[in-house]
Amino acid sequence: MTITLAQLRYFCELADAGTFGRAAARLHMSQPPLSRQIAALEAELKTELCVRGAKGIVLTPAGVQFLADARDVLRQMARARRNVAAARAGEMGQLSIGFTMCAAYSVVPALMRRYRDAFPQVQLKVREMMPVVLDQALRSG
């Protein structure tokens, strides 16, 4: 009914390996499930992706096209995971914030409370400065 990321991985591995048997071995599974998943993928796409022969498989033009796209999807997925890991790292550690007197009693406390609620791992360092000094401090970290 719907394509899965596993099916994309299976297809890419199959294209690399050249035969169902080798691909299944690389994927640490047996041939029958792999065969079924590729068949399901082709059924979902209503398109043959490879031609089965006695000496292995050959990709159809549609298969070649889909191989490139499937790799893109998997690459993008990997990128998403890396980005999340990076974002998680960014939410930890120390966040230094400077502000000026005119904002001290109006917006700062509310912002701090909301931020601490959302990201308790972050250590907030808050300091009041003169505008010119603040600008310089921000540039230097």
Added chain:
Amino acid sequence: MTITLAQLRYFCELADAGTFGRAAARLHMSQPPLSRQIAALEAELKTELCVRGAKGIVLTPAGVQFLADARDVLRQMARARRNVAAARAGEMGQLSIGFTMCAAYSVVPALMRRYRDAFPQVQLKVREMMPVVLDQALRSG
């Protein structure tokens, strides 16, 4: 254990809807499975993607980042499906091929056989021509 495309769809819909209840309704499912799948996604990423409150959810920075990436993945997946449909269309219909005498008995028959084996839906039209005429015929279709 592994992220699924369904989880990406769920998360995108949740970010759009703002609450689990509305997102579940849009996805034609009940809240509990949606809640579990989002929890599973966060567990897999080892990162909180949104903060649950009494009035709905708010994305964390990591959640905002992942939302953009998840949408990219789903877009790329849709593109892959369209490309396959286009490739399938390209494999049907008629393929006209011209060739010159010197190739007639060597490579052409083998190529034809292999092509017909792979793509039986394509109707092959093969014709022998003089080089100059062939060039002109190719340009005109």
Added chain:
DNA sequence: GATAGTTACGCACGACGTAAGTATA
């Protein structure tokens, strides 16, 4: 007859829905 792929069958994990529980404004 050996190699490659598919179909048959049984099991187990995972997803969903209903119902009950928990928390916050």
Added chain:
DNA sequence: TATACTTACGTCGTGCGTAACTATC
């Protein structure tokens, strides 16, 4: 107390593996 989300539990679908079958060189 009302709204929003989570946990509990039972059912059903789907994926996997082993074994048997089919086809091609």
